[in-house]
Amino acid sequence: MESGAKPLMRHRPTILDVAKQAGVSKSTVSLVLQGNAAVKESTRVAVRKAMADIGYVYNRSAATLRSASSGLIGLVINDLRNPFFTEFAALFQMELARHGFATVLANSDEDPALQVQMISSLVEHGVSGFIISPSYGGDEEALAILNAAQTPTMQVFRSLAGPECHHPFIAPDYQHGSQLAAEHLFAKGRKQVAFLGGLEGRPVTEERMSGYLQVLKKRGDEPIILTGQATRTFGKETISKLRQDHPDVDGVICFNDLVALGVLSACAEEGIAVGADLKVVGFDDIEDCQDSYPPLSSISSNIPEFAKATAQQILGWIKEDEKPKPLVRSPVELIERASSR
Amino acid sequence: MESGAKPLMRHRPTILDVAKQAGVSKSTVSLVLQGNAAVKESTRVAVRKAMADIGYVYNRSAATLRSASSGLIGLVINDLRNPFFTEFAALFQMELARHGFATVLANSDEDPALQVQMISSLVEHGVSGFIISPSYGGDEEALAILNAAQTPTMQVFRSLAGPECHHPFIAPDYQHGSQLAAEHLFAKGRKQVAFLGGLEGRPVTEERMSGYLQVLKKRGDEPIILTGQATRTFGKETISKLRQDHPDVDGVICFNDLVALGVLSACAEEGIAVGADLKVVGFDDIEDCQDSYPPLSSISSNIPEFAKATAQQILGWIKEDEKPKPLVRSPVELIERASSR
DNA sequence: TGAGTGAATTGGAACGTTCCAGTAAAAACA
DNA sequence: TGTTTTTACTGGAACGTTCCAATTCACTCA
Numbered sequence: 001m002e003s004g005a006k007p008l009m010r011h012r013p014t015i016l017d018v019a020k021q022a023g024v025s026k027s028t029v030s031l032v033l034q035g036n037a038a039v040k041e042s043t044r045v046a047v048r049k050a051m052a053d054i055g056y057v058y059n060r061s062a063a064t065l066r067s068a069s070s071g072l073i074g075l076v077i078n079d080l081r082n083p084f085f086t087e088f089a090a091l092f093q094m095e096l097a098r099h100g101f102a103t104v105l106a107n108s109d110e111d112p113a114l115q116v117q118m119i120s121s122l123v124e125h126g127v128s129g130f131i132i133s134p135s136y137g138g139d140e141e142a143l144a145i146l147n148a149a150q151t152p153t154m155q156v157f158r159s160l161a162g163p164e165c166h167h168p169f170i171a172p173d174y175q176h177g178s179q180l181a182a183e184h185l186f187a188k189g190r191k192q193v194a195f196l197g198g199l200e201g202r203p204v205t206e207e208r209m210s211g212y213l214q215v216l217k218k219r220g221d222e223p224i225i226l227t228g229q230a231t232r233t234f235g236k237e238t239i240s241k242l243r244q245d246h247p248d249v250d251g252v253i254c255f256n257d258l259v260a261l262g263v264l265s266a267c268a269e270e271g272i273a274v275g276a277d278l279k280v281v282g283f284d285d286i287e288d289c290q291d292s293y294p295p296l297s298s299i300s301s302n303i304p305e306f307a308k309a310t311a312q313q314i315l316g317w318i319k320e321d322e323k324p325k326p327l328v329r330s331p332v333e334l335i336e337r338a339s340s341r
Numbered sequence: 342m343e344s345g346a347k348p349l350m351r352h353r354p355t356i357l358d359v360a361k362q363a364g365v366s367k368s369t370v371s372l373v374l375q376g377n378a379a380v381k382e383s384t385r386v387a388v389r390k391a392m393a394d395i396g397y398v399y400n401r402s403a404a405t406l407r408s409a410s411s412g413l414i415g416l417v418i419n420d421l422r423n424p425f426f427t428e429f430a431a432l433f434q435m436e437l438a439r440h441g442f443a444t445v446l447a448n449s450d451e452d453p454a455l456q457v458q459m460i461s462s463l464v465e466h467g468v469s470g471f472i473i474s475p476s477y478g479g480d481e482e483a484l485a486i487l488n489a490a491q492t493p494t495m496q497v498f499r500s501l502a503g504p505e506c507h508h509p510f511i512a513p514d515y516q517h518g519s520q521l522a523a524e525h526l527f528a529k530g531r532k533q534v535a536f537l538g539g540l541e542g543r544p545v546t547e548e549r550m551s552g553y554l555q556v557l558k559k560r561g562d563e564p565i566i567l568t569g570q571a572t573r574t575f576g577k578e579t580i581s582k583l584r585q586d587h588p589d590v591d592g593v594i595c596f597n598d599l600v601a602l603g604v605l606s607a608c609a610e611e612g613i614a615v616g617a618d619l620k621v622v623g624f625d626d627i628e629d630c631q632d633s634y635p636p637l638s639s640i641s642s643n644i645p646e647f648a649k650a651t652a653q654q655i656l657g658w659i660k661e662d663e664k665p666k667p668l669v670r671s672p673v674e675l676i677e678r679a680s681s682r
Numbered sequence: 683t684g685a686g687t688g689a690a691t692t693g694g695a696a697c698g699t700t701c702c703a704g705t706a707a708a709a710a711c712a
Numbered sequence: 713t714g715t716t717t718t719t720a721c722t723g724g725a726a727c728g729t730t731c732c733a734a735t736t737c738a739c740t741c742a
Binding site: 058062064070075083105121122123124126149233235236265268269287292294 | 396398399400401402403405406411412413416421422424427428430431434435438441443444445446447448450455458459462463464465466467489490573574576577602603605606607609610628629631632633634635
């Protein structure tokens with residue numbers, strides 16, 4: 001029972017309103033929205049103008065429902081508080097935005113149960129693709145959901161384990177990285193090099209250790225390894241224990257930069273001259289490495305490139321249906337700074 | 342013209358399939374999904390079982406289209422690489438997830454143009470709420486979009502400027518923070534205290550400076566201020582300049598922890614004894630403060646509490662239509678560590 | 683027994699897009 | 713000139729939910 005013309009409309013304008021305003025059909029408006037080339041330039045302009053005039057906002061939910069593609073990518077990260085992952089997340093998000101995709105972020109916080117919850121939620125939201133750096137544990141359940149969703153899924157940095165896991169995996173060549181680090185330290189005249197940090201038994205730890213082990217084996221040396229949490233605190237607390245048990249250690253490779261920065265800070269405290277008495281190399285080359293004292297040598301995975309490559313691969317998969325290679329190892333590089341010079 | 346029963350269905354199951362399986366109507370299934378109390382326990386169980394049996398996945402796009410509520414919250418952050426913001430983002434995301442909301446993340450990277458693009462994209466996705474820590478500049482355009490969207494919007498840490506800006510603003514009490522820092526340093530016997538870092542003319546800088554200025558004024562001292570980027574590098578490069586121009590400075594308040602950590606690292610390099618020769622206090626109390634050398638005193642905004650409070654306020658606004666107070670200053674606290682002890 | 687009540691369930695109409703098959707007009711060709 | 717091809721556009725039917733008004737059913741009570 002609408003009485004007369006209402007100057008103010010109650011609902012958000014839809015393509016129907018735009019169509020009326022521009023004097024075309026809703027289908028034409030839809031074509032304009034999709035950038036279809038079959039639309040004459042003049043009508044395209046008219047439609048765009050009509051949109052601007054009435055303040056039209058595209059409703060993606062409707063589009064998603066109809067077209068079954070959401071323009072959303074789910075990013076599940078095991079530890080968002082680690083600057084390494086944050087940097088990746090930020091760069092990845094920006095690269096996606098450049099291609100018109102939005103990023104839904106989820107921090108699984110190393111908790112498998114939370115991880116399952118996050119993945120389910122993202123599936124419900126109809127994400128067009130998944131990037132996941134998994135938390136360890138509960139792999140089967142996570143995989144079951146991911147497989148059922150039939151959504152393009154890529155694993156980064158870490159990989160879920162299981163016979164049902166066919167999702168492409170892209171990660172820096174950690175093994176080569178630790179090999180570089182070990183060779184570098186010995187080239188600098190080190191006699192005894194230890195490896196510090198990383199939880200035992202985890203794939204990443206194994207990989208980051210393997211290059212080191214390889215080099216030591218070739219030299220006929222006994223490896224010195226102290227595993228543990230990949231945190232600053234671990235690095236800080238463990239260095240004295242290391243020096244006590246192995247007083248001749250003059251070189252350290254750390255599982256990641258956080259551990260290495262912890263070591264640096266402990267050395268500053270105890271008056272150990274990093275770079276001279278003890279040379280230190282970290283892993284990941286996070287921003288802090290440049291400004292620590294002394295600046296920290298690190299194995300860089302070139303995160304900007306890595307993030308960009310990952311974004312392009314998932315987009316290629318989604319848009320052109322080009323499934324990425326099952327396993328890619330991206331190159332790493334030793335960034336030499338004062339801590340090992 | 343379906344011929345016989347198909348054992349495998351081509352499409353994802355919908356509530357209709359669930360309804361058939363459970364022997365109820367789609368409406369009942371919908372009620373179960375919404376947790377409506379009017380559904381008998383026995384049917385609720387039956388429906389849940391049917392869902393599990395056929396592998397039903399909720400389609401939020403459809404729900405969003407119909408109900409105009411997406412369960413998505415947009416989080417727009419000016420600099421995701423700053424660990425302070427990252428910590429907030431991670432905690433905020435987890436708190437939301439606990440209430441069934443997903444977080445769409447966008448890094449505006451201090452770029453107003455990017456910020457506008459991000460906000461538009463989020464509006465299209467129908468986010469039910471916005472949390473924004475704005476990049477400076479281009480405020481009018483961003484505000485225009487936000488206002489047009491009529492979506493609950495809260496500003497955190499920073500605020501957009503403009504007569505059209507009525508969005509609630511919640512931020513730590515920075516002024517009180519710098520006052521605490523200044524009082525603390527003088528209580529520790531400091532004679533000359535300087536303020537370091539923060540871009541000139543920005544509201545956050547003004548606020549983080551004002552408590553310091555206030556204390557100096559009361560003492561009748563001349564303020565010593567060096568503004569600039571809020572980065573480690575700035576802190577590192579500026580400390581020597583400061584000591585040169587003002588050799589008697591024995592206390593420093595830094596715009597944020599990054600600047601302070603830069604200072605610490607420069608002091609380590611130059612052999613200045615932090616804690617004795619020079620006492621340093623930072624701002625934000627990021628995780629790194631605990632493990633730096635020496636551990637860094639800092640003004641804590643209690644980010645876990647802050648993130649939780651923000652999440653609850655935006656949810657309250659969305660669910661119960663309780664608009665938060667226009668301006669909230671959350672309490673801050675001085676965390677005293679060795680750098681000022 | 684019949685009316686009245688409340689609890690539990692239901693079918694149909696939305697929501698705003700995209701997709702599809704089709705049409706009208708213009709252009710190209712024989 | 714008539715036929716085909718091409719170009720630009722169109723109307724209706726989906727997509728999978730939620731919402732609403734309506735209906736059924738089992739009770740209670742006079």
